[in-house]
Amino acid sequence: MSRPQTQIEKILSHHSTEAPGRPVEPEDIVEVEVDRLVLLDMAATHPEFMGHLPHRIQHPERIAWVFDHLVPPPTIELATGLAKLRELARRWGIREVFDVGRGGISHPLMAERGWVRPGEILANTDSHTCAAGALGCAGRGVGMLEVMSILCTGKTWFRVGGTVRARLEGKLPRGVYGKDLFLALAGTYGGIPGKNLEFQGPGVAHLAIPTRQVVATMGAEIGAEFVLFPPDDRALEYVRARVPAGETLRPVEADPEAHYEQEWPLALDPLVPLVAEPGRVTRNVKPVQELSHVAIQRAVVGSCANGTLEDLEQVSTILAGRKVHPDVVLTVTPNTSAVFAEASRLGHLETIVRAGGLVTNATCGACFGGHLGVLGDGEVCVTSTTRNFQGRMGSSQARIYLASSATVAASAVTGHLTDPRELLSEAP
Amino acid sequence: MRIAGRAWVVGDDINTDLLYPATCFRLPPAERRWQTLSANRPGWAREVRPGDVLVAGSNFGMGSSRPAADNLRDLGIRLVVADSINGLFFRTAINTGLPILEVPGVSRSVREGSRLEADLTEGWVRTDGRELQGRPLPPFLARILEDGGVLARLAKQGYID
Numbered sequence: 189m190s191r192p193q194t195q196i197e198k199i200l201s202h203h204s205t206e207a208p209g210r211p212v213e214p215e216d217i218v219e220v221e222v223d224r225l226v227l228l229d230m231a232a233t234h235p236e237f238m239g240h241l242p243h244r245i246q247h248p249e250r251i252a253w254v255f256d257h258l259v260p261p262p263t264i265e266l267a268t269g270l271a272k273l274r275e276l277a278r279r280w281g282i283r284e285v286f287d288v289g290r291g292g293i294s295h296p297l298m299a300e301r302g303w304v305r306p307g308e309i310l311a312n313t314d315s316h317t318c319a320a321g322a323l324g325c326a327g328r329g330v331g332m333l334e335v336m337s338i339l340c341t342g343k344t345w346f347r348v349g350g351t352v353r354a355r356l357e358g359k360l361p362r363g364v365y366g367k368d369l370f371l372a373l374a375g376t377y378g379g380i381p382g383k384n385l386e387f388q389g390p391g392v393a394h395l396a397i398p399t400r401q402v403v404a405t406m407g408a409e410i411g412a413e414f415v416l417f418p419p420d421d422r423a424l425e426y427v428r429a430r431v432p433a434g435e436t437l438r439p440v441e442a443d444p445e446a447h448y449e450q451e452w453p454l455a456l457d458p459l460v461p462l463v464a465e466p467g468r469v470t471r472n473v474k475p476v477q478e479l480s481h482v483a484i485q486r487a488v489v490g491s492c493a494n495g496t497l498e499d500l501e502q503v504s505t506i507l508a509g510r511k512v513h514p515d516v517v518l519t520v521t522p523n524t525s526a527v528f529a530e531a532s533r534l535g536h537l538e539t540i541v542r543a544g545g546l547v548t549n550a551t552c553g554a555c556f557g558g559h560l561g562v563l564g565d566g567e568v569c570v571t572s573t574t575r576n577f578q579g580r581m582g583s584s585q586a587r588i589y590l591a592s593s594a595t596v597a598a599s600a601v602t603g604h605l606t607d608p609r610e611l612l613s614e615a616p
Numbered sequence: 617m618r619i620a621g622r623a624w625v626v627g628d629d630i631n632t633d634l635l636y637p638a639t640c641f642r643l644p645p646a647e648r649r650w651q652t653l654s655a656n657r658p659g660w661a662r663e664v665r666p667g668d669v670l671v672a673g674s675n676f677g678m679g680s681s682r683p684a685a686d687n688l689r690d691l692g693i694r695l696v697v698a699d700s701i702n703g704l705f706f707r708t709a710i711n712t713g714l715p716i717l718e719v720p721g722v723s724r725s726v727r728e729g730s731r732l733e734a735d736l737t738e739g740w741v742r743t744d745g746r747e748l749q750g751r752p753l754p755p756f757l758a759r760i761l762e763d764g765g766v767l768a769r770l771a772k773q774g775y776i777d
């Protein structure tokens with residue numbers, strides 16, 4: 189019998205160009221076929237790309253181009269660059285162009301549009317492509333140079349890392365969300381650069397897809413190569429509703445006897461709302477309640493991880509009948525145009541705006557200090573985006589606390605870091 | 617592949633926001649390098665000399681896909697050695713033609729200013745009379761470096777100019 193494999197080892201083995209189906213193991217370099225490739229608007233800012241365009245590309249039908257980081261374009265250079273990208277997409281025959289106002293942030297957008305499928309390999313320049321693992325898809329951010337190589341050859345490589353298994357038990361309690369689940373893991377177990385993370389255990393079935401998406405997306409912050417959830421009924425149902433009828437899915441599960449380098453048990457019921465303190469996410473996490481003395485001036489909800497409809501609903505539940513604290517600026521960014529429209533229909537956006545919050549278009553925006561509200565010197569921010577690194581959202585003299593959208597909303601109301609359960613229990 | 621140079625030593629969790637701050641996006645390419653580590657080690661970029669080696673702690677290069685390796689390369693850093701390296705940064709370094717090696721424990725074994733010698737394909741580092749063994753660079757990746765990075769390779773194969 190061949191060596192039992194983890195979920196990621198199996199997906200890589202199936203896609204190997206050299207020996208499809210031959211088991212792979214840690215330290216192997218595997219060259220693979222890429223099923224789908226995502227390009228971003230940031231391509232326009234890369235001189236290597238704009239100055240050395242491929243003469244022709246492989247498989248334009250497998251490529252989507254998403255304008256998400258800096259939209260609408262805040263500079264003349266970028267506006268000019270986007271026009272060039274549109275022209276390139278036409279020349280190369282790329283039809284899936286998600287232009288300004290018609291898409292959103294690539295990771296949630298690709299899932300929403302049926303481009304994230306279990307058992308497949310999805311490549312994108314951007315580091316949070318591991319988000320695709322929520323649906324059992326091996327998504328990986330590979331950088332602009334590697335994307336150029338994939339455009340030319342249709343292939344890429346991976347150095348197979350060891351795999352860690354997180355075993356989830358129980359259910360998330362009220363007021364505790366996917367971000368808290370992730371922060372619990374990152375705070376307890378720390379970073380795993382070059383390794384993979386696979387989720388198993390009875391607790392997985394209780395997690396809604398958007399919750400899994402938050403967790404998988406945030407996997408980049410512990411340095412995980414791939415983060416994978418099993419393609420269970422819930423995941424398959426989500427994907428089937430989004431792919432054209434008649435297209436077959438090829439979900440891949442881990443072998444029952446597969447070898448995992450480490451086991452990370454996590455009980456969900458006892459979890460409380462958590463915050464990562466400024467600087468890094470790993471081993472830098474505390475309960476929100478221990479940090480309630482921290483006053484904030486900025487509050488941000490959004491990003492590929494936490495701009496979902498569920499996030500906007502949490503925010504609107506907390507803000508309903510309340511006001512954003514006069515000393516705080518709250519910015520809320522839905523992660524796709526479809527989420528924006530639905531949150532609008534449900535009244536969440538109106539609630540947020542009436543409370544004094546600012547709702548922006550679907551973009552990366554403030555998450556990476558790009559535009560739409562960068563942080564100034566000395567400002568303290570609580571955010572449900574992805575990173576709390578020094579300088580990440582603007583000034584290197586700003587301080588960034590990372591938390592769930594509910595914690596951000598509660599803190600925006602009180603003006604200091606606040607456990608959302610305090611406002612949920614007395615929801616007006 | 618043997619490389620030697622004078623060592624700079626930095627700590628754990630040096631991420632891409634430190635290596636390539638967002639201000640770089642608004643600067644002409646030739647000026648971006650001077651922003652490297654400006655938030656946590658102001659002035660350092662101006663002290664680097666071509667041929668120097670950067671030694672770092674764990675989780676080196678954690679963060680985004682921005683071309684952070686370019687800043688190090690453009691400063692003249694000839695080699696990066698770290699206790700552990702983020703997978704995306706590792707790939708970007710190789711693709712950009714910046715030699716990189718993972719050697720657990722290296723950051724606590726090298727004194728700043730010491731001369732350091734390394735062999736990429738054999739995976740070892742020598743400094744101050746000590747030798748440490750790390751993860752050898754697989755031949756598949758060493759070839760990309762030997763080609764001068766992925767762009768040079770794609771040009772050689774006729775895909776780009």
Ligand code: SF4
Binds near residue numbers: 490491493553
């Ligand atoms: S939302 Fe933030 S983390 Fe996500 S892709 Fe955009 S910049 Fe990156």
